[in-house]
Each structure stands twice: as C-alpha cells, then as structure tokens.
Amino acid sequence: MEKGIKLRFAENFLKQYESLFAHSTARPAVSRSTILRAKKNHKARLSTETSERLYSLIKLMAHVNEVYGMDGAKVERFLQTPHALLEGRPPIDVALNTTAGADRVLDLINRGRAGVYA
Template identity: 40%
Template sequence: MAALEAYMTPEALPGTESGRIGKLLGLKAKSPLDDIGLADHIARGLAVSAAETLSLALGRAAVVGPLIPEATLRRAKKGRKALSREMSERLYEVSRVVDAVSRLYHGDEAAISRFLNRPHKLLAGRTPMEMAQSNSAGAEAVINMLRRAESSFAV
C-alpha cells in the first residue's frame, strides 16, 4: 500500500477527485487530469499499467481475479492492448473507493486495510472491498457510507 503514502500529506495530492484517481491508476496526463480527461481514458480503455499500479496500493489479490481475470490481464499485456471498457470501469470504481477511504484515514495503511477488508453491518455484513469490487452501485454504497462518516454520522 506504499502508493497511499501521498494521502498523509493532503497538500501534495491533486486537488480533484479525478486527479487523485488518475494518480492511483498511474495515468499520465500532459495537464492536470479533469473529469473529462479521466472519462476519456476509461472510455478508450486503461493501460495494463493502471491495474498494476492499483495492485501496488491494494495488493495483487484485490485486483487480479476479483476485478480483472489473470488471463485477460496477461493477454492485454502480451498484445500491448488497452483493457476493455468494462475492466477499466471496474478499476475506476474501486479507485474511487480507495481514494475516499484514503482521504478519510489520511493514508494510514493499516486503518485503510482494516476498513476495506472487515465486514460492515451497514453493508449487510459484506466488506467494503467486496462491495466496491461487485459493481458501480456497490462502490457507490461504500462511498455514501464514507460521506456519512465525514459528516459525523456514525458508521
């Protein structure tokens, strides 16, 4: 999770969610990444390196398998092709959750890991990572729960 250390010093992070997600995915942009630029990257398909960069933050087991099948990743890498839009969107959704959790816990890797991997009663006993990996609605449920926590509602 060394990639999450940047969240310990918020002033060093990009000021926008798109910029932070771009950083989590290792996206290269000539200018600061905005919502449109991020949407374009995802629509075209992310590079295999985006999955690899997110794996550095979460561990390979959280990305390869649950989000992108090993064979799919291998084929894309061997053929030097972009990931499909569906795979790119999966990476994006999990990155949104990782960004929100990392901001809330200020880059504390142990706290981030505990939160992501511990079953939560507000998620019907599922872990936030399971919800984020399941689909976009699951990722949104976790993000909404985190927003409630930021607003001082008990979660």
C-alpha cells in the same frame, strides 16, 4: 474512460493493493488473466467496460486513503471489517462485486464523515 485505462497503470494499482484484494471473498475488479490477455495481445489499454469497473475501485481507494490519512493499517481495517450497513459484509467485498457496490461503500464513508449513520 472512452479509451480505457492504461494497462501499466492498472497493473501498478492492482499490485499496490494485491494483499488487500487477496483477503476478499469477492472477485477482483480486474482479474490477473485479463491483464495477461491484454499483454499477450499487445494492448496498451484495458477495454472501456473493464476500465469502468476498475475506475470505481480506484476512486474508492483514493477516497478511503484520503479519509484515513494514507494510513495503510487503518484503510485495511476499515475495508476488511464487516459492517452492519452492508449486511455484515466487509466493504472490500461489496466494492469488488460491482461498480454499484463501490459506490455504496463510498456513500457509507461520506455518510460517516457527515455524521449520518442510519
């Protein structure tokens, strides 16, 4: 993470989940303008700070896909459905707000897998 995530990887990741992120009321982990600015400045990588925000989302999406067997419909349903343990907010909104939010959603998933719901 010290060098930052490669710009091409970030673009591909964001494009893959573009429709899911578009339905969120939260700001994206990395904005389109950040990507365009990096391209304009001929940068090959995102800044360390931006990379850390994006990495937490990448980690979350990998975990959610693993839990739901790469079933896109189930992944989207989980991430877009308001959850009581997240104050009635959809997990994707919580995850996009901060890295701590993404960690909170990861914890929710892990607790569910372990059978601990409270």
